[in-house]
Amino acid sequence: MDAIFENLKDPLAKLLLQFIVIILATRTVGSLFKRFGQPSVIGEITAGIILGPSLFGWLWPDASNFLFQKSSLGNLQLFSQIGVCVFMFVVGLELDLTHVREKARAALIVSNAGIVVPFALGVGSAFLLYPAFGALGSSFTAFALFMGIAMSITAFPVLVRILKDRGMAKTPLGTMAITCAAAGDATAWAILAFVVAIARATGLASTFLNLGLVALFVAMMLFIVRPQLSRWLGANGTLTNGMIAAALIFMTASALATQVIGIHALFGAFLAGVVMPQKKEFREFLTVRLENFSSVFLLPLFFAFSGLRTQVGLLNDATSWLVCAGVIAVAVAGKLGGTTLAARFTGMSWNDSFSLGALMNTRGLVELIALNIGYDLGILPPRIFTMMVLMALGTTFMTGPLLTLAEKMKRRRTPTVLSNKGVATSGEN
Numbered sequence: 001m002d003a004i005f006e007n008l009k010d011p012l013a014k015l016l017l018q019f020i021v022i023i024l025a026t027r028t029v030g031s032l033f034k035r036f037g038q039p040s041v042i043g044e045i046t047a048g049i050i051l052g053p054s055l056f057g058w059l060w061p062d063a064s065n066f067l068f069q070k071s072s073l074g075n076l077q078l079f080s081q082i083g084v085c086v087f088m089f090v091v092g093l094e095l096d097l098t099h100v101r102e103k104a105r106a107a108l109i110v111s112n113a114g115i116v117v118p119f120a121l122g123v124g125s126a127f128l129l130y131p132a133f134g135a136l137g138s139s140f141t142a143f144a145l146f147m148g149i150a151m152s153i154t155a156f157p158v159l160v161r162i163l164k165d166r167g168m169a170k171t172p173l174g175t176m177a178i179t180c181a182a183a184g185d186a187t188a189w190a191i192l193a194f195v196v197a198i199a200r201a202t203g204l205a206s207t208f209l210n211l212g213l214v215a216l217f218v219a220m221m222l223f224i225v226r227p228q229l230s231r232w233l234g235a236n237g238t239l240t241n242g243m244i245a246a247a248l249i250f251m252t253a254s255a256l257a258t259q260v261i262g263i264h265a266l267f268g269a270f271l272a273g274v275v276m277p278q279k280k281e282f283r284e285f286l287t288v289r290l291e292n293f294s295s296v297f298l299l300p301l302f303f304a305f306s307g308l309r310t311q312v313g314l315l316n317d318a319t320s321w322l323v324c325a326g327v328i329a330v331a332v333a334g335k336l337g338g339t340t341l342a343a344r345f346t347g348m349s350w351n352d353s354f355s356l357g358a359l360m361n362t363r364g365l366v367e368l369i370a371l372n373i374g375y376d377l378g379i380l381p382p383r384i385f386t387m388m389v390l391m392a393l394g395t396t397f398m399t400g401p402l403l404t405l406a407e408k409m410k411r412r413r414t415p416t417v418l419s420n421k422g423v424a425t426s427g428e429n
Contacts, residue, residue, distance in 0.1 A: 014072045015079075019301070021067060025051055026300035039158055039165075041365050042396055044300060048307030049389070058313065068308055080305045083298025084369055085269040089251045090291045091157055091366075092273020093283050095182050106176070106346040111183040113342030114360050115152045115191075118334025122151030125330050129323070135381040142199040146374045149192050150388055151331050155364035155396065156185040162362065162399060173352050177359045180339070184360070189270055190218075192370060196263045199377050213261045217268075221254070221275050230277035239285045247276065247286055264373055299365070306368050306389065309375060314383045324387040331391050332398075336361040351410045358402035367392035 007013055026044040033043030050056060057064035068076075126144035134143050159181050160169070168174040197210035230236060233246050251272040258268030276283060315321055340357035344350060371388050374380035380388065 011072065011075065014067075014069070015075050018067060018072070018076055018304070022048075022051065022300045022304040023297065026303055027296075037400055038397060039162060039364065039400075041158055041161075042393060044303050045306070045365065045368060045389075045393060048300075048303030048305070049310050049312070050307065051304050052307035052310055054307070054310060054312040073305070073308065076301060077305055079298065080302035081265065083294055083302050085251070085255050085266050086290055086294040087157075087299055087365075088266045088270040088369070089273040090287055090294060091185070092270045093276055093287050094157065094160065095185060095274055106343075106348075107179040107183050109346055110176075110339055110342045110356065110360075111180040111187065114154070114180065114184055114335060114339040115187055117338030118151035118331065119148040119191075121330050121334040122148035125151075125327065129327075129384065133323070133381060133384050135378055135384075138379045138381075142195075142377075142379045145195045145198065146370075146379050149188065149195055150367065150370055150374070151334050152184075152191075153188050153363055153367050153370055154181050154184050154335070154360050155362050155366040156181045157366070158364035158396060159359055159362045162359065162403075166403065173355055176343075176348075177356055180356070180360060185366075186274070189267065192373070193258075193263050193267045196267075196373060196377070197261075199379060200262050210262045214258075214263060217257060217261060218271065221271050226275040229275060230279070233277065233282075235277040235279050235282040239282065243282070244286065244289055247272075248290075266369065266373075302368075302372075306372055309372070309382070310386050310389045311382055312386060312390075314386055320383065320387075324390055327387050328391045328394050331363075331395055332361060335395070336402075351406055351413075355403055355406040358399055358406065361395050361402075362399045363392040364396040 008017065025047040029047035029050065030040035030043035033046070034040040051068075053064070057068075123144045126140070126147040129147070130140050130143050134140065160178060163169040163174045163177060169178070193214055194211060197214050200210065229250075233243055233250070235243065251269050254268035254272035255265035256268065258271075259265040276286070315324055336354075336357040338357075339360040340353045343353035343356045348356065368389065371380060371385060371392070375382075375385050
């Protein structure tokens, strides 16, 4: 028995045991949340928090220390980062910018408002938070920029899945939401790439060098690589497994390039997905095969690793919880409020504007990715990281109920309008 216990301490055995526990937990809690009408990804993120020090480590510290021993977390982190890169590659594949061109004016107004307003509120809140909660050694500029971008992100993949689950993907509102999220997603990740380049720079010259390399890489991908990529990958021919291998090699090389440049590997993976050949069959072929493996096997590792960093116990006084509530309120006011007002300005009804705001307020997994980048860079300290994770969960959790509320209010108004039309008609006759 002692020999078996000792074998369990082997790094490979420990990693395999972590895989089993994490996948079982995320699938179980994800299915439970889905049964109650919530996106399964919220349950999976919650499972990650449950496995961390907030619950599992608090209830059974010995088992938690054995299963998630600090020396074993390096391997788990590397696998989780690979999962995130594959996920961001798929996000790039699903990003159809033709939607943006079809509804350019309204989409650009709404998506830009949905970034500018929460970004400004996030930067403004940093002035209040930094003195008490800022990380030691982190500059205020980096902290403020990260707070701004964290408030601005919409979880494009989660939003699309919510629309599909509710049968709204093909409706005018659903199309508009996908368009705004696509435009906003591209803008937000571009801004985040520049923020990371600034945060990692050691001086003014280094900052300009990083930004210049990022701009050069993006230009090369869009204007040199993209026109030739279909021919290089053979995307116009028969779809084969060899194409998957070629696409993954290209994604990995792109991720490596951005990692070496000094931002993050996931930006390269995302951009690789964006520049993939536009042929619909080719993109769907890649998406189906990569998304299933990524979402079922690799992303749960990222949820668990994020959960190990989320320490709800750090919010141990009324002030911390009030600040957390304030962070959530600012996030909702910026994203939901800014999007709703902008949509109303473009001519949408108040009901549809509110529904669009609720959808754009969805943050979920994509927010978690951005927060982990801030944590890794030492910009977001553990307490702020925990507050922001709770904000990501809360804002995504409220999307479904807010859409249901908007639908109920729309149904209540419709009979009244029809009734009034009938009265007017009979009066005229």
